[in-house]
Amino acid sequence: MIPKAGRSFILLLIAALALLSGCSGPALTDYAERGPKLIPEQFFNGELTARGVVKGFSGEVIRTFDADISASWDSAGVGTLDEEFRFDDGEVQTRVWTLTPSDTADSYHADAGDVAEPGMLRWSGNTIHMNYVLQIAYGDGTLDVRMDDWMYLVTPDTLINQTTMSKWGVDVGELVLVIQRK
Template identity: 55%
Template sequence: MSKIAAITLMALFVSACNSVKVSDYASNTPKLDPEQFFDGKLTAHGVVKNFSGEVIRRFNADIAACWDDGVGTLDEDFIFDDGEKQKRIWTLRPAGDGTYNATAGDVVGEGKASWAGNAMFLKYVLRVPLDDDTIDLTIDDRMYLVNENILINESIMTKFGFKVGEIVLTIIRHPGGDAQCTPS
């Protein structure tokens, strides 16, 4: 085995052992309560980057978030800088172990959301249109509550274990605004 291959394997092993877990943030404040933060009117503002880190799209979104018997609905309307509009309606169902199962129309299967302290991690597979077909990307969302009304979200997109892009966005909660959620 060449020295380069050995060093690469060692780096992969070490990075796998140092993976950040949501529980690493358990003592951080302000504490994130998903049912409190994701409730009412929210807006999101962000960028999509390609694999090399170049910003390739910008977007804004209006989000209506509601809860009924512990089940959350996040009704998201995106507008991209090129005029494209997208809609995603998330359903968050308690899994009974302090996590949520997360589903949406363009999500393959169920995602898993967990939180601790000021952080919430959500991992899922997103089906994305590409030319005349679709591609399934694994999304690793990492959300961090900055204050009671602002959350920073960074998402790494991978395919076959390789990073193909990322999304960076800020979600702003607008207290006092009633939200009309579309049933999922």
């Protein structure tokens, strides 16, 4: 028989686990039947433009930006997204993503020069999910920040991207942008 204090602890632990499991976000498969169907090789092909905002941990917009993206795929199915971001404070950043087919369907290994921990780009229905660690400039060095990307195709030529940025499991900011095919 479990002592009364032990039973209370077990009940408290079960309640906490139930609460935490209720806090989990959507699964990629939740979007399987949503349209228009997003096929990365089709949407990310050719010239694209983006406009967006960077929000701080309080939700306040701290920067705005626009970007040009040149996307292509080689004969082995490897994709390249060459991005140039121009921020409202004059900073310009470039990032070149390499998307390499993985062993499973509907996914790519995703890597770039300033990505400390590459991610997997997965898609289902009208949605892409990608989680990776990005090195961002901070002071005289860099800071590794976890990026949790969700992208939703809303028309054949328009994609909305929402990215939660976190450090040590704590949300520290957010990116929201619209990407359009030219």
